[in-house]
Amino acid sequence: MKRSPAASLLARLMPVLATTAVFIAGFLICSAAYPNFASLRVVMNLLTDNAFLGIVAVGMTFVIISGGIDLSVGSVIGFTTVFLALAIERWGFPPLLAFLVILAVCAIFGAAMGAVIQYFELPPFIVTLAGMFLARGVSFLLSTESIPITADLYSHLADHAVRLGGGARLTVPAMIMLAVVLGGMVLLHLTRFGANVYALGGSRTATGLMGINVPRTTVAIYTLSSVLAGLAGIVFSLYTSSGYSLSAVGVELDAIAAVVIGGTLLSGGYGFVFGSFLGVLIQGLIQTYISFDGSLSSWWAKIATGLLLFAFIAFQQLTLHLARRPRRRPRLATAGAAP
Amino acid sequence: MKFKALLLATALSGTLFSVGAHAAELTVGFSQIGSESGWRAAETTVSKAEAKKRNINFKIADAQQKQENQIKAIRSFIAQGVDAIFLAPVVATGWDSVLKEAKEANIPVVLLDRDIDPSGKELYLTAVTSDSVAEGKVAGEWLVKAAAGKPCNVVELQGTVGASVATNRKKGFEDGIAGASNVKIVRSQTGDFTRAKGKEVMESFIKAEGGGKNICAVYAHNDDMMVGAIQAMKEAGLKPGTDVLTVSIDAVPDIFKAMAAGEANATVELTPNMAGPAFDAVVAYKAKGTVPPKWIQTESKLYTQSDNPMAVYESKKDLGY
Numbered sequence: 001m002k003r004s005p006a007a008s009l010l011a012r013l014m015p016v017l018a019t020t021a022v023f024i025a026g027f028l029i030c031s032a033a034y035p036n037f038a039s040l041r042v043v044m045n046l047l048t049d050n051a052f053l054g055i056v057a058v059g060m061t062f063v064i065i066s067g068g069i070d071l072s073v074g075s076v077i078g079f080t081t082v083f084l085a086l087a088i089e090r091w092g093f094p095p096l097l098a099f100l101v102i103l104a105v106c107a108i109f110g111a112a113m114g115a116v117i118q119y120f121e122l123p124p125f126i127v128t129l130a131g132m133f134l135a136r137g138v139s140f141l142l143s144t145e146s147i148p149i150t151a152d153l154y155s156h157l158a159d160h161a162v163r164l165g166g167g168a169r170l171t172v173p174a175m176i177m178l179a180v181v182l183g184g185m186v187l188l189h190l191t192r193f194g195a196n197v198y199a200l201g202g203s204r205t206a207t208g209l210m211g212i213n214v215p216r217t218t219v220a221i222y223t224l225s226s227v228l229a230g231l232a233g234i235v236f237s238l239y240t241s242s243g244y245s246l247s248a249v250g251v252e253l254d255a256i257a258a259v260v261i262g263g264t265l266l267s268g269g270y271g272f273v274f275g276s277f278l279g280v281l282i283q284g285l286i287q288t289y290i291s292f293d294g295s296l297s298s299w300w301a302k303i304a305t306g307l308l309l310f311a312f313i314a315f316q317q318l319t320l321h322l323a324r325r326p327r328r329r330p331r332l333a334t335a336g337a338a339p
Numbered sequence: 340m341k342f343k344a345l346l347l348a349t350a351l352s353g354t355l356f357s358v359g360a361h362a363a364e365l366t367v368g369f370s371q372i373g374s375e376s377g378w379r380a381a382e383t384t385v386s387k388a389e390a391k392k393r394n395i396n397f398k399i400a401d402a403q404q405k406q407e408n409q410i411k412a413i414r415s416f417i418a419q420g421v422d423a424i425f426l427a428p429v430v431a432t433g434w435d436s437v438l439k440e441a442k443e444a445n446i447p448v449v450l451l452d453r454d455i456d457p458s459g460k461e462l463y464l465t466a467v468t469s470d471s472v473a474e475g476k477v478a479g480e481w482l483v484k485a486a487a488g489k490p491c492n493v494v495e496l497q498g499t500v501g502a503s504v505a506t507n508r509k510k511g512f513e514d515g516i517a518g519a520s521n522v523k524i525v526r527s528q529t530g531d532f533t534r535a536k537g538k539e540v541m542e543s544f545i546k547a548e549g550g551g552k553n554i555c556a557v558y559a560h561n562d563d564m565m566v567g568a569i570q571a572m573k574e575a576g577l578k579p580g581t582d583v584l585t586v587s588i589d590a591v592p593d594i595f596k597a598m599a600a601g602e603a604n605a606t607v608e609l610t611p612n613m614a615g616p617a618f619d620a621v622v623a624y625k626a627k628g629t630v631p632p633k634w635i636q637t638e639s640k641l642y643t644q645s646d647n648p649m650a651v652y653e654s655k656k657d658l659g660y
Binding site for chain 1 (some may be wrong): 368383399400401402403405406407408410411412414415416417418419420430431432433435436439440443444456458470
């Protein structure tokens with residue numbers, strides 16, 4: 001069974017194309033239902049309102065492609081917002097310094113989780129679960145109340161936006177998210193580190209045998225995920241101009257859902273940053289639809305996301321099955337005949 | 340691929356049937372916190388009914404206790420071009436930038452039930468909230484009248500320590516009884532706003548006050564704790580409602596049942612109808628440009644056994660409390 005390069009590229013891109021089709025179809029359905037839906041304003045709102053989720057989803061894509069999972073990101077966002085509020089409002093840090101400090105703290109946190117996963121050979125699920133409790137616990141320890149951030153830079157950044165007419169605005173959070181998505185695409189698809197991430201997701205042992213530095217790559221992946229979670233936390237604190245220990249509860253699960261809806265295999269080795277970006281937008285689209293409707297329970301957003309997840313996992317398994325079948329059969333036959 | 344598009348289509352359009360007719364004149368979007376308590380569920384039910392009464396097209400977005408969801412909902416209300424936005428803010432801070440967007444789009448915002456940080460005062464039209472000091476005061480004044488000049492030892496079941504509602508209801512009650520030297524608070528402890536804790540604390544009060552002989556009245560910061568306290572009194576052989584006077588706040592259906600049975604004396608209503616006055620303010624503002632006061636205080640109505648408690652129970656029991 002020989003395929004032309006174009007056909008095999010198409011097969012490789014199939015899940016992302018499917019996600020794109022779902023997004024476009026969803027947008028058309030919503031636009032048909034509500035006259036004000038098909039506007040630049042709604043699209044820009046989608047970017048602004050889901051900026052923090054988009055940023056963590058990029059990090060999550062790397063982690064999942066490498067065959068891991070990171071459950072700590074939501075808590076890291078919460079911790080970041082509380083830390084920033086305290087640092088800027090109570091301890092008198094200039095905001096930019098506070099940003100640098102928190103990103104460094106997040107980097108150390110992520111590197112530590114990566115190192116524990118690598119050197120103690122523990123499942124990422126357990127290690128990052130511990131990280132999740134740790135980060136959330138510390139943020140509660142710092143403050144249980146919502147702390148407003150009144151620094152000039154904050155109101156400046158929150159109000160700064162490129163106005164696109166019709167009330168649409170490209171806000172700072174949206175710009176940061178788009179930059180992270182682009183940066184993530186370059187890092188994953190065009191660099192050696194990106195290739196290593198894919199290799200790691202294919203097979204850890206084989207990757208080691210290929211001469212790739214597995215420990216360094218693992219630590220780097222979790223560091224990247226935590227730093228992006230910290231950046232998402234900065235964006236979140238801009239979004240709400242405050243720090244709150246209960247913020248972004250459960251965001252890790254939304255991010256995982258976005259990544260899977262975006263066509264990334266939960267078992268690793270395959271996926272695209274752009275798919276995750278679309279996965280985030282699809283979730284945002286469902287939420288927007290529900291508030292446009294105004295009479296639906298908001299829990300329908302969760303139900304629709306759940307249904308989509310099921311559909312995508314089933315779709316993945318199906319394509320995987322179809323892709324493997326023609327090759328596996330002859331191999332099994334020769335293996336059986338050899339002795 | 341088509342299959343999946345279809346799946347999303349069903350997931351989304353399966354709900355299309357509920358899109359109502361858009362014949363109403365005004366469209367109001369309400370960003371509700373969630374449905375964490377019976378009172379809030381009742382608020383949602385009553386708001387819908389009040390909108391219907393006025394023929395207002397009403398859209399509710401339940402934020403599941405998350406501020407980010409509330410901000411998202413407000414943004415999409417703005418994008419839809421609604422005529423007004425109601426907001427029951429989950430936290431007091433962090434609303435400036437989204438409320439500025441609403442202001443720019445000329446959409447008035449009304450806060451329901453809770454206030455936001457003072458920095459945002461010019462960003463909303465008005466706030467409709469209850470006055471929890473006034474609630475406590477109404478309760479205190481009722482007790483002074485009911486005691487009729489005789490000495491009366493009161494035990495107090497406080498709400499959650501540090502909660503502003505609890506502090507205010509305590510202060511209001513103290514103001515209410517300040518003029519009467521015969522009415523004294525002898526014991527005061529927190530029952531955490533819960534039924535179980537209210538019962539437990541009442542049991543300890545009864546033990547400490549000679550089996551309840553020295554207790555003339557119980558004041559609870561909410562009805563739930565009072566329902567627990569009534570249980571404790573009955574178990575101790577006391578007759579709540581006759582031996583011991585009771586007064587509490589909230590006016591949830593269960594306390595009316597107790598009042599109908601003669602086991603409770605009075606309750607002060609925290610009305611779930613915050614939307615009604617808000618609708619009126621918005622309608623007047625839209626029609627004639629009348630700017631309402633910055634704070635619309637809801638009525639703290641007193642209910643006693645003479646107010647036909649069973650009928651009130653019937654009218655309240657289906658509101659979702």
